[in-house]
Amino acid sequence: MSKLKLYYDLMSQPSRALYMFVKKNKIPFEDKALALRNGEHKQEAYKKINPFQLVPVIDDNGFILTESVAILQYLCSRYDLPEHWYPRKDLKAQAKVNEYLNWQHVNTRMNCAMVFRHLVIIPRETKKPVDWEQVNAMKKRVSYVVDHLDKSFLKDKPYLCGMEVSVADLLCICELMQLNAVHEEQLYESNPNIKAWSDRVKNTLNPEFEEAHKIVYRVRDMYKTVLAPSFAKLYCDRIFLVRFLCILRLGRLYLGMHTLKLFYDLMSQPSRAVYIFLKANNIPFEAIQIAIRNGDHLKEAYTRITPFQQVPVIDDNGFVLTESVAILQYLCMKYKLPDHWNPLKNPESHARVQEYLHWQHANTRFYGTMLFRILLRLPQETKQPVNKQEAEEYRKANMAVVRHLDKYFLKDKKFLCGEDISIADILAVCELMQLHVIDEDYIIYQNDKVKAWFNRVKDRLGPAFDEGHRIVYKVHDLYKSSWKSELAKL
CATH class of the missing domain: 1.20.1050.10 (Glutathione S-transferase Yfyf (Class Pi); Chain A, domain 2)
Structure with missing residues (x-):
């Protein structure tokens, strides 16, 4: 069988996560490093592999997969890795990891990336000075993210989703490290709980962590000595481009009891998906409508249910879950629905x-x-x-x-x-x-x-x-x- 091929660039946060993961778990792979700064991801040969022209990508003996989260989950099953990385046997433990994996796209990932983008990428592309109003706005968003990492995910646990490291921790720390590249690590290290967690994750992942982040440390040195002073003088030259996700916030959370409850608003696309799914599969539930147009999601009572103030949210007899994707995956497993909905056997x-x-x-x-x-x-x-x-x-x-x-x-x-x-x-x-x-x-x-x-x-x-x-x-x-x-x- 052919060796797993990994296409990556270590200036890409999810690429670093995947690179560390295969190294840490001693998964043999063929190194296919790409230089995004040189436009190698735009070349026709790579476009045939991945029409989205992004990294990372794996090719497992002809089976090509994009999207870092999907890749990490696939590798856990493919190589039967320890459960702590991505739980396959414990339904609720898996649901909590899935909850973070879907929340992070528009929170940890987007906001940390946007701080980096406004401090490095945009000034280089536009040859204009840093827009500090935008930077400060993004910093506030990162502070919001860090607060939820602490209070909604970490709480009193050593890792985001449990007592051992998971792919959630791996992806999260790689996103936060983008702030280190621009000397903004105080945005998360100023929170004692998150600082202790980040140190714990780094120690757990070493020496692979340090190896994967060498490029980040080099950019950090360059930013302080060359890049930041050059932006102050409105002088820019091109080095590299990094493509970032820009998507709307989606998060959720709630604590409750008794039968399955669904908090929803049918003008919300993911609310409709969960509502239709429950109806189509004849799963009984208590429907609790949250009228977003009337501001119901901003009221104190609902904020106690979910600090993210969004829909949908489910409460399954005290087990609370946010993020529509995590909810749908959980329901498939909880109610042992036909495998076509979320195929776990293949x-x-x-x-x-x-x-x-x-x-x-x-x-x-x-x-x-x-x-x-x-x-x-x-x-x-x-x-x-x-x-x-x-x-x-x-x-x-x-x-x-x-x-x-x-x-x-x-x-x-x-x-x-x-x-x-x-x-x-x-x-x-x-x-x-x-x-x-x-x-x-x-x-x-x-x-x-x-x-x-x-x-x-x-x-x-x-x-x-x-x-x-x-x-x-x-x-x-x-x-x-x-x-x-x-x-x-x-």
Whole structure:
């Protein structure tokens, strides 16, 4: 059997996490280092391997997988690694790791990356001085993240999700280390609990940690002696580019008791996905509607349920879980649902579903939400006309998402990840339905293959789909009959 191939660049946070992981667990691999700064990820040969042109990527004897979280989960199963890395036997332990893995995309990852981006990448690209207003805003977001890492995840445990290190800790520390590169580590080290945790994780991962972060330390030295002074003088020259995820916040949390409770708002795409999933699988639950439009999510009573003040959240007899992806995975295992929803028996099928679940945060979910926000939310809130240039940019981005759904995920299959429906499909259609609200669903229907898949998923979900989207249909009718013309007059 061929050796595992790993494509990576150690200036990429998830690349460092994966590099350390395979080294720490003594998984033999063929080193395929890429230099993003030289544009090697843009070359045609690499595009054939990964059309997203990002790192990391693995090729396991012809099985290619993108998305670092999916890769880490796959490797844990593939090599039967110790349970502490990613629990496969303990349902609740796995759910808690999944909760962080999905929360981190738009919190730890996005905000730490944006501090680095505003201090290094943007000044180099634009040849303009650092925008300290933006930097300070991002620092506040990082402080928010660190506070939740402490109070919502770590609490009184030695590691984020339990008593031993997991892939959650590995990914988290690599994101935080991006702050070290720009001398902003005090943003997390000023919290004693997080400082102690970070030291604990580094010690656990050494010597692989130090090896993987050599490039970060070099950039740190360069930033203090060369980069920061040069930005102050408005002097910039090109060294490297790093692509960052920019997606909307998604997090959640709650403490409760008795039967399964679902806190939701059907104008929330992931809320609809969980609601429809429960209905389609005949899982009994207590429906607790949170009217976001009325500010119910900001009230003190709900803040005690979830400090993130978002939906959906479930409480399963006192076990509280946030993040829609983690919730859906937990429900599949808890209720022993058919394997097609979240295939655990086949590592490759499972990895494919995980690949989409983590890709969608920055693609299907982000771009659809942004177009919805630009065409409807922002004009309503600001009483300003639609920014037509931005709207057109996000239309094109949504069209690119649909192309990737076709060419990379769907290909010649009936569903995104196989021949039967999975939680990837249900999350995807709920995000795409946000385009229906604003009369932009032609973006979906102009691709015949995606249109056929979309209708296939709707049919497979039966009455639960229309029940979960009843508010979407109402808002679409309002938008088409009056709101659209009213906004055009602004």
